[in-house]
Amino acid sequence: xxxxxxxxxxxxxxxxxxxxxxxxxxxxxxxxxxxxxxxxxxxxxxxxxxxxxxxxxxxxxxxxxxxxxxxxxxxxxxxxxxxxxxxxxxxxxxxxxxxxxxxxxxxxxxxxxxxxxxxxxxxxxxxxxxxxxxxxxxxxxxxxxxxxxxxxxxxxxxxxxxxxxxxxxx
Numbered sequence: 681x682x683x684x685x686x687x688x689x690x691x692x693x694x695x696x697x698x699x700x701x702x703x704x705x706x707x708x709x710x711x712x713x714x715x716x717x718x719x720x721x722x723x724x725x726x727x728x729x730x731x732x733x734x735x736x737x738x739x740x741x742x743x744x745x746x747x748x749x750x751x752x753x754x755x756x757x758x759x760x761x762x763x764x765x766x767x768x769x770x771x772x773x774x775x776x777x778x779x780x781x782x783x784x785x786x787x788x789x790x791x792x793x794x795x796x797x798x799x800x801x802x803x804x805x806x807x808x809x810x811x812x813x814x815x816x817x818x819x820x821x822x823x824x825x826x827x828x829x830x831x832x833x834x835x836x837x838x839x840x841x842x843x844x845x846x847x848x849x850x
Contacts, residue, residue, distance in 0.1 A: 684753045685787035687708055689741050690733035691825060699749075700747060701748065705743075706785075708743065710740070712740060713743070714734055715826070716733070717732045717769055717800060719822065722817045723819060724817045730817060732825065768796065771791050772788065772789075774787065774789070805849065812846065830847045
């Protein structure tokens with residue numbers, strides 16, 4: 681089947697957790713990065729949810745694409761399913777992305793299931809900040825996750841005013 685490309689837009693950008701041969705900034709059209717998922721496992725609990733990013737429909741998203749050697753394809757997909765799908769809030773799909781060097785590739789991506797009970801939709805800044813400040817799950821404090829994502833987004837030279845306002849309130 682060849683090498684596998686994986687598109688990361690949240691913690692996968694700075695902490696992929698799998699071996700890769702190549703990493704490039706990439707753009708995915710048709711979806712945007714959104715802090716729109718109540719986290720019940722990694723950054724919160726059902727009783728005190730945090731918030732994590734999802735790819736929600738509309739717009740576009742600049743993230744990171746990783747090329748995984750064919751020999752590690754199945755192992756990487758198994759790892760990603762365990763990491764990204766503990767509550768099935770994401771839909772695993774393969775989508776076209778454009779790499780920074782101009783190449784088009786198809787990449788494995790996880791988009792939000794808008795029909796899932798953990799889909800938060802678009803929240804106001806104060807509500808989002810309150811949830812992030814109070815969230816803590818198996819992967820640690822929600823604040824660390826959101827700040828790290830914001831730093832990586834800025835490192836890529838991108839601006840996210842709404843997310844910046846959330847981070848400023850933490």
